[in-house]
Amino acid sequence: MERPQTRRTPLSGGVEKRMSKSRSYRLSLRSCVSSRLGLTPGWTTRRLNSKRKAPKSQNITNQVSPDHLALLVKHEWQLSYVSPLYHFRHTQLKSYARQLSAFIAAEKQQGLAVEVGIQDSFKVSFSGVQGLAVADDDPETVLIQVHTKPVFAQQDDPLKLVWSGWLTCCNGSPEYLHSLPKDFTCLPLFGSSGAQNLTSLVKSWFQKNFDCSFGPLEINHTSLEWLVALWTNCNTETNIQNLKMLWTLPVEPPLQVTYVVEGNDAWDLWSSLQQRSEGDGGEEAGWIGIEEVTAFMQGLKNHFYRHFRLELSAGNLSQVSTSLGSAKCNGKIKVSNSRYMITTLTLLTECALLKMPV
């Protein structure tokens, strides 16, 4: 049996002082880092915004260079979230490009006893993309491209783009951004397109140099619903053609339902909801609330039920696409129309920030 043998009788004098009412505790810096951030873990429940601005066609072609824009629009991107980068400097992009190409070359050479003239085969470029940072606090987007020169190519063959990726922060929560010490650059959303092994090489280079971590960013059910609503809302300005949704139903064998709605029909349903809610409070024009999104989705599901007697709410929305872009629940996104890119990126930045561990 263990028994407390130490009886530390409080010293009467000292205790008297110590018992005074106003008392604080000294906490080691280590355990209070995040509480200072105002993000005391656990008891601030960060959620996806329940309201967001209706997307307006933004012609960002005159802000973003057309080359960059063409690249962003061309590919489907695999998304990840990134914890804030430590000591990342936008002024040193050139040097980063050199380092990363050296890193890739070194990694590729591992296990080879002889050099096979690899030193020239990968060329990395880093560039800042202007015009995607919307709010004042947003750090500038960074675009990374890896070009290769095929080993057996002719001398004057052009370099071939084998991998590209970007890091962005679009309308990131100012609270969060402000709470970070200035050594950190928060670019929470990472998109990549290209060979898997290059992606992991780039990631590990970032991890080693900026002490950050990557994790996959899935686009969850709610975010997909948001995209459905946001995109449908654009139909007046840009025809979305078809609203295509893929539902996965948990039955045996698994059932996949592809549900395609004519763009104008979807918009009719959407605008009928809009009118109803606008009657309630006119001052909120231009904003879309989560209730409207839910109601819209419910409307779509009801319609489906009426025709096929199949309750879609039992399943999961796993993919949506319109002419403006497509998004899959496994974190793949394609933005086909640059005019609405900011809206989509804002939503995704928010999702990425929600994944931050502290």
Add this chain to the structure above:
Amino acid sequence: MAASSDSSESDQLRPSDQSVSCRSGNRSMRVAENERRKKAEEPFVLALKYFSDVQTGTPVTGNDEFEKNLVLVERVAYSNGLSPEAISIMLEFAMSLRMGSSPCVRVLKCLLPSSVVPQEAVVRGVVWLNVGKMPITTQVLFLKWVLTVFDMIDAKDQLRAVYGFIFSFITEENLCPFVCHLLYLLTRKESVRAFRVRKLMDLQSKLGRQPFLLHLLSLYKVFSPELVALSVPSRVKSGFKNHNSPWKVALAAVQRRNGAQIASAISLALPVGDRTSSRKRKHGHLQIPVLTSVTNKQPHTEQNSRKKLIPLVQIQSFDQLLKTMHQIELPAQMGSLLGSGLALQYLDCVQEESALLRLNFWLGCALQEEFLFGSDDDAAHIPEETLQFLDKLLSAQHFLQEGFSSSDAFLYKFLNVWDGSLMRPQILGLLSNIPVIPALHLGKLLFEPLTQLFFTSSLFFKCGLMECLNSMLVKWLTWHSVYALEDDLDISLGSHTSVNMTLSGFKDSVMELVHFVGRLASVGLQLEGCHTLLLSFVLDFYGTVCDTFLKFGLPLVVMPPAGVFYPAFFAADPISLDRLAHIMHRYRVNLTSAKNQEKATEAFHISRQTFQEFNHYLVFMVNCLWNSRMFKPGMDVRLSEELLQKSNVPQYWTRFDLIHHPALMSYAFDFHQKCWPGRKEMDLNSIKHLKPWSWYLQYLFNQGFDGLKDFFQSNINQQLTVDDGQGDSQQR
């Protein structure tokens, strides 16, 4: 007494022993140590000697000596790997086929190098290939082995010198893919010759466009484009097949055990389509990064600090750490600090906010990716690395004596999805490190998920959780007693290091926690039928609670609920009863002391109700144990007179006194026999007489029931005698 004096004597002796041996010098100890080590190694050395000396043609079957030696070599190989010399000996033995080809395969399979592979051994092995008696499958195995350990071969010049010799094996159809791979790794510009190209082209026309041939040819073309007229596609589909060699796993294990001295650079495949890494990547986030220094030096730091910064990687000893403490440069990845003890020492002194934030970002991501977001298809199987990672994290937290905020944040989320059994010890360990949470949030963050887990899990989980909550409480209280500061005293560190938690806030949190455990314990004891094991953990907890004032200086006393007190009192084992008595005694000491101080300083107030609760329990205990008046009006335990009569229990009011309490009855019997050895009839009531009663008490206290002893000594005034031992139990 005798025993204790004995032990103290030996204690005294021991130091002098030591000093004698010290004087005789550390040298002899070192010699002894070396000898011991040599002895352990001796059988292995003998085994190696056997294999180097064994005669050609020695039979294998029924050869016990051979079997014994080989088993020994295998054991060493799989645990620590083989030294270069051992590799040479064993490879020579195997390839020479001195004992036929059957041991050859076995030996090849255990050739796991601990450091490097001597080049000569490999060259000799290649030469033996040509002798021609060796089965083709064994030859393939040898080549696979060479490919696996290729990066560990200490030099390659001699191997390159026999390039032509190796090339000659290319005609052997089964060997061809492996020979091509080996040649690929060895090829240099001067090895590319027209006749070799011709040979390869020949083979290609015979075997078809095999990827291994294509690869070798394409390499030739890179070196001498004029010799290879073949148009090689710019992208060959896949590299040499990543042969699923039998050594990989074992080799990795050996290297891990050897402290991973050799950076694992044994990727066999060509960069294109590296298949092994996908498996690794799954648990990749749980690898503690390697300690490396920063590559991107910040220009401004160079200006600011005139003193030279020393990367942490270069620090080798604790002394060095102390000397250079103020010039140490943080590593590129803060997570790497968790990897070594020395780095942890340093982490304890790190005051830079960004550095700690980096650590927390990394740790939080690693934990959440592994346990929250990772879709683990095989949840029952916990990989070794996961456990190692958590153990490392725990020992780091233990060393720093506090948790990391990112692991706390992770736990708050994880508790909601935890099944209570996955990595239970580790998770409970992390949980006990959670810092004080404001009372307002306790319910949502901890109590709700823990309640669910507690009531749906086994007895062992309940015990584990009790233990965990106890250690959490101890840590909170310790934190309070160490860090509680006067506001005006808090000048040592910047104001940002003090938390906005007042004493009353802290008290609220502690009270919430104690009440919560009280609720859990009450219902838990009921559910488990007052299981002794659970009761013991519950009493552990109250052992901490009863001493909050004196031990930790926190003016707060919380009494256990009835659901804990009564089960402990009625327990059938004497230990629980004794512990309860001890706890009640400590409560009394704490309350008395608090009362005195309260009067003197008026700085705090212990509520009247606490005193009442205490007195209530105390009166009950004294009445039952001492006065044999169990059912008095106003007590919690009430039974109607009628019912008691019906039960036919004789003298029911004495059933829980010191003699008849089920936990103590056997002692009463024993005492009775010792006291009146001649008596035939057992009459326990005769112990109650004045003389035997005091002897009986003495007897009980000598059995080690210190709790009961303290309890009665502080609560019963012996002078008041037995018949009306009301005691001075009233505290008002």
